[in-house]
Amino acid sequence: MNILVNLPAGFFQHAALDAIFSRLGTFGNVRKSSHNSPAEIREDLAWADAVIMWSWPVLTDELLDQAPNIGYIGHIDVTQRGAQAELARQLPISVSRHGFSPAVAEMALALIMNTLRKISNYHAEMRIGAEKWVKDFPRDIDPQERELTGRMVGIIGFGKVGRRLAELLQPFECTLKVVDPFVSESVITFAGAEHVSLHEMLRDSEVVVICAASNDGTTHLLGAEEINLLRQDAVLINVARAALVDTAALIDRLKRGDLFAALDVFDSEPLDPDSELRTLSNACLTPHRAGGIVASVQRTIITLVDDLEAHLEGTPRKHVLTEAMLPSLDI
Numbered sequence: 001m002n003i004l005v006n007l008p009a010g011f012f013q014h015a016a017l018d019a020i021f022s023r024l025g026t027f028g029n030v031r032k033s034s035h036n037s038p039a040e041i042r043e044d045l046a047w048a049d050a051v052i053m054w055s056w057p058v059l060t061d062e063l064l065d066q067a068p069n070i071g072y073i074g075h076i077d078v079t080q081r082g083a084q085a086e087l088a089r090q091l092p093i094s095v096s097r098h099g100f101s102p103a104v105a106e107m108a109l110a111l112i113m114n115t116l117r118k119i120s121n122y123h124a125e126m127r128i129g130a131e132k133w134v135k136d137f138p139r140d141i142d143p144q145e146r147e148l149t150g151r152m153v154g155i156i157g158f159g160k161v162g163r164r165l166a167e168l169l170q171p172f173e174c175t176l177k178v179v180d181p182f183v184s185e186s187v188i189t190f191a192g193a194e195h196v197s198l199h200e201m202l203r204d205s206e207v208v209v210i211c212a213a214s215n216d217g218t219t220h221l222l223g224a225e226e227i228n229l230l231r232q233d234a235v236l237i238n239v240a241r242a243a244l245v246d247t248a249a250l251i252d253r254l255k256r257g258d259l260f261a262a263l264d265v266f267d268s269e270p271l272d273p274d275s276e277l278r279t280l281s282n283a284c285l286t287p288h289r290a291g292g293i294v295a296s297v298q299r300t301i302i303t304l305v306d307d308l309e310a311h312l313e314g315t316p317r318k319h320v321l322t323e324a325m326l327p328s329l330d331i
Contacts, residue, residue: 001028001312002069004048006041007076009034011301016294020301024052027312038063045070050311052304058082064089072311074304075321080215080329083321093321094307098160099299100291105164107290108209108239111262112153115235116146116207120284144233144260146206148172154205155193156221157212157240158183159328165209166191177201180212182327202229207237214241215331224249227259236261239290241330243267247277254280264290 003024011017012032024030028049035041038057045051045059045067052074057063059082064070073086077097086093114120125131134140149172155162158180166176176193179201188195198221202208208230212218222236222245230236230253238245242265253259254277262284263277269288277283307317 001049002047003028003030003308004033004044004051004053005030006033006035006044006051006053008054011297014294014297016298017301020298020305024305024308027308042066050074050308052301052308055079055082059086061085061088072308074308076300076304078321078329080326080331083326083329087321087323092311092317094304094317094319095321095325096300096303096319098319099303100296101160101164102299103293103296104161104211104239104290105168107264107286108161108165108211108237109168111237111239111264111284111286112207112209112235113148115237115260115262115284116148116151118142118145121281148174148207150174151206152177152204154179154196154201154208156180156198156201156208156210156244158188158191158193159211159213161239162209162211163187163191165211166193174207177205198226199229202226203231205234206231207235209237210240210244212240212244213328213330214243215327215329217327218244220244220246222246222250224252227253230259232258234259238262239264241265251276251280254282257282260284262286264288 021030031044031047033044035044036056038060041057042063045063048067049069050072051070055075055077058079059073064085070091072092074094074096078095122131152175153169154177155165156179158178162178169176170192177196178188178193179196179198185195224246227246227249236259247267250261254261260282264286265288271277277285303319307319310317
């Protein structure tokens with residue numbers, strides 16, 4: 001069997017992944033590449049019987065026409081366009097994007113607590129000796145600094161990240177509100193949450209966490225109208241995709257000083273050095289790191305190798321891509 005592994009070069013240089021790629025080598029001939037364009041990958045695809053890759057280059061009908069031997073595709077992630085082309089050919093496809101979900105959910109929880117308790121602000125002040133010590137306790141305690149316990153938390157998108165976040169929030173006895181048209185009431189109820197409309201959730205929640213996919217139906221899901229529905233001193237967390245939020249409208253609301261935001265994703269990455277977001281003390285910014293830990297990377301690759309082995313042995317794969325999953329994929 002010829003196995004093409006098309007991933008960024010760093011995957012092949014990280015010691016934590018050596019054993020995984022060695023195991024893959026026991027299945028057949030492994031060719032490692034880091035192609036970014038259709039022209040670059042075309043020849044290797046024609047050689048391959050199986051491919052493990054991220055979401056790019058998108059495997060269009062044109063590329064797949066030139067890869068007649070492909071019998072298994074394992075994606076770390078896949079776009080709707082790519083998934084549709086592959087599913088139309090009834091190819092065995094596995095997706096391991098949920099390997100990032102545990103870390104993303106934990107990051108969301110960390111950002112919630114960091115923003116409510118102003119941890120980053122205090123740390124920055126301590127670094128430069130500008131911190132303010134309590135002198136008239138408790139009268140000079142900042143009322144905007146709050147505990148998470150008992151808060152109403154809204155979750156937009158109740159896939160693997162949203163559901164894991166709901167589990168992590170259980171000890172905090174939060175009231176959970178969920179917005180997701182593709183998840184059944186029974187799943188949401190089982191998680192101890194209530195299914196509500198977007199506007200209701202935005203009006204009522206003290207903390208709002210965005211975990212949804214970026215597609216035609218979610219672009220600027222939070223526009224100016226929705227952002228202005230957020231209650232005074234609410235906390236908005238985005239660990240999903242920047243396109244879900246109208247950044248200009250968010251900046252306008254943040255400049256009013258009655259909203260707090262923690263953002264891990266941005267319209268342009270790296271974030272422009274002159275971005276107005278960098279100047280706002282009520283915006284906590286992280287450089288797209290929510291899922292990016294070594295454990296996540298290991299999970300995503302192991303998942304695809306496991307499913308390839310299952311495919312070769314004729315046993316059920318655990319991470320099969322299906323038509324029903326298309327709405328959860330980014331465009």
